Amino acid sequence: MTGPRTEGARAFLATGPKGFWIGGAWRTAPATFATHDPATGAELAQVGRAGAPEADAAVAAAGAALASPGWADMLPAARAALLWRIADLIEAEADALAEIEVLDQGKTWATARHAEIPGAIGQFRYYAGWATKITGETIRPSIGHAPPGRHAVAHTLREPIGVVAAIVPWNSPLLMAAMKLAPALAAGCTLVLKPAEETPLSALMLADILDRAGLPPGVVNVLTGYGEEVGAALAAHPGVAKLTFTGSTETGRALVGAARGNLKKLTLELGGKSPAVVMADADLDLTVPGVARGVFANAGQVCVAGSRIYAHRSVADQLAEALAAHARGLRLGHGLADGTDLGPLVGPGHRDRVAAYVDEGRAAGAEVLSGGPSDLGPAFFAPAVLTGVRGDMRLMREEIFGPVATVTPFDDAEEAVALANDTDYGLAASVWTESLSTAHRMSAALRAGTVWVNAHSYFSPELPKGGRGLSGWGVENGAQGLENYLETKTVCIVV
Numbered sequence: 001m002t003g004p005r006t007e008g009a010r011a012f013l014a015t016g017p018k019g020f021w022i023g024g025a026w027r028t029a030p031a032t033f034a035t036h037d038p039a040t041g042a043e044l045a046q047v048g049r050a051g052a053p054e055a056d057a058a059v060a061a062a063g064a065a066l067a068s069p070g071w072a073d074m075l076p077a078a079r080a081a082l083l084w085r086i087a088d089l090i091e092a093e094a095d096a097l098a099e100i101e102v103l104d105q106g107k108t109w110a111t112a113r114h115a116e117i118p119g120a121i122g123q124f125r126y127y128a129g130w131a132t133k134i135t136g137e138t139i140r141p142s143i144g145h146a147p148p149g150r151h152a153v154a155h156t157l158r159e160p161i162g163v164v165a166a167i168v169p170w171n172s173p174l175l176m177a178a179m180k181l182a183p184a185l186a187a188g189c190t191l192v193l194k195p196a197e198e199t200p201l202s203a204l205m206l207a208d209i210l211d212r213a214g215l216p217p218g219v220v221n222v223l224t225g226y227g228e229e230v231g232a233a234l235a236a237h238p239g240v241a242k243l244t245f246t247g248s249t250e251t252g253r254a255l256v257g258a259a260r261g262n263l264k265k266l267t268l269e270l271g272g273k274s275p276a277v278v279m280a281d282a283d284l285d286l287t288v289p290g291v292a293r294g295v296f297a298n299a300g301q302v303c304v305a306g307s308r309i310y311a312h313r314s315v316a317d318q319l320a321e322a323l324a325a326h327a328r329g330l331r332l333g334h335g336l337a338d339g340t341d342l343g344p345l346v347g348p349g350h351r352d353r354v355a356a357y358v359d360e361g362r363a364a365g366a367e368v369l370s371g372g373p374s375d376l377g378p379a380f381f382a383p384a385v386l387t388g389v390r391g392d393m394r395l396m397r398e399e400i401f402g403p404v405a406t407v408t409p410f411d412d413a414e415e416a417v418a419l420a421n422d423t424d425y426g427l428a429a430s431v432w433t434e435s436l437s438t439a440h441r442m443s444a445a446l447r448a449g450t451v452w453v454n455a456h457s458y459f460s461p462e463l464p465k466g467g468r469g470l471s472g473w474g475v476e477n478g479a480q481g482l483e484n485y486l487e488t489k490t491v492c493i494v495v
């Protein structure tokens with residue numbers, strides 16, 4: 001069974017072409033494009049193709065909502081309750097949302113239903129708590145020239161940064177949207193959300209949920225469309241104060257340029273080329289499935305994927321063989337089919353791109369122990385494990401965003417750190433060891449925004465997530481994630 005099983009998903013898909021959610025109402029789209037199930041190639045729906053006029057309308061609606069009494073004057077506790085209500089409604093529709101996510105993106109039911117939708121719910125519940133805890137400071141300034149008998153006192157106000165454009169990628173659509181919406185709403189901002197053109201559907205379902213939760217009109221607006229069209233229009237828009245983006249480093253660079261006009265504040269969660277370092281004392285029973293999950297989960301379409309595996313020479317061959325055996329054992333299929341471990345990639349074009357990296361590696365002398373294009377369909381790619389790679393190969397330097405792992409031996413911890421840090425990225429890393437001191441020493445030495453020990457890809461809304469180098473600017477999640485959406489105003493009073 002690979003079609004929608006829930007009434008919610010079926011009803012959503014049956015409603016015909018999707019429009020834009022602007023100012024609390026659905027607007028008919030003058031032009032549409034198709035979104036497909038990558039596993040079957042079947043068209044799922046027609047969605048609106050927004051451009052500059054829709055960007056203008058959505059930014060205007062968000063600007064009006066920012067100043068509207070219904071939102072600007074909402075008490076913190078009411079905002080917290082609203083965020084919690086959004087979480088409850090997502091939870092109530094978790095099956096339908098998960099199905100839409102599987103159909104639109106290709107991920108497995110388990111990933112959508114048991115990791116990403118709960119992750120989105122967790123974002124709204126976590127930041128619901130913050131809505132009532134946004135406080136400033138009181139400061140006694142050292143100003144010596146107040147008139148006789150008077151002195152200065154000061155305090156700070158934390159204000160919402162303004163209208164936010166949230167541009168999100170296709171790998172985990174609803175979760176990525178929630179990671180931006182939840183803190184921005186807790187801070188009192190208003191938003192225009194643009195999902196990726198490959199996966200626009202869950203954001204449209206979310207618009208209905210936000211409406212039912214009681215979010216005032218215009219606080220969140222949803223525009224579907226292409227990056228170079230509506231995405232670029234939002235990125236350059238003078239009415240947008242803040243751009244929060246998750247996606248490729250290349251697009252991140254373009255956004256830096258687009259944001260220049262009004263000096264938008266930017267949060268950029270970009271690509272990665274994350275290492276997993278397996279020390280000689282690692283517990284291989286834990287490490288093999290853990291490292292496999294770190295690189296193959298969501299068919300490798302995860303920004304933190306641990307694609308460069310470095311293993312101590314004493315265990316490297318054993319690890320590579322075991323990982324390849326694990327990879328061969330993963331069952332490819334439709335994300336909704338029972339027993340599927342790995343779905344398709346997001347589309348045939350991306351599959352060909354991933355395959356090209358592996359072909360190029362093989363031609364340059366790497367050994368491919370497992371994996372490659374699958375005959376299940378043009379978007380399917382069986383998880384690949386390669387050995388005999390060199391650090392200068394393109395597949396070792398660029399983000400592949402597919403289920404491709406390389407295993408490279410090292411001789412000591414110093415060499416492991418040098419190899420792991422030999423990248424322009426710096427998003428995440430993992431270390432696999434049973435030694436507490438090795439865990440501490442390695443996590444201090446690795447250049448990455450997150451280091452896991454004996455795990456890879458562990459996320460929680462409390463845990464700050466950011467990148468070094470080409471992996472981006474700023475931090476999401478946790479208390480710091482809220483800061484992205486707040487500005488400080490200092491009020492100094494001579495009393």
Ligand code: ADP
Pocket residue numbers: 167168169170194195196197225226227228230231232233235246247248249251252254255
């Ligand atoms: P990928 O290469 O993995 O598809 P992208 O960075 O291209 O990742 O896409 C992530 C998001 O950025 C998507 O929502 C996409 O539409 C958007 N996007 C792509 N190009 C631009 C652009 N020039 N301006 C604004 N948004 C863009």
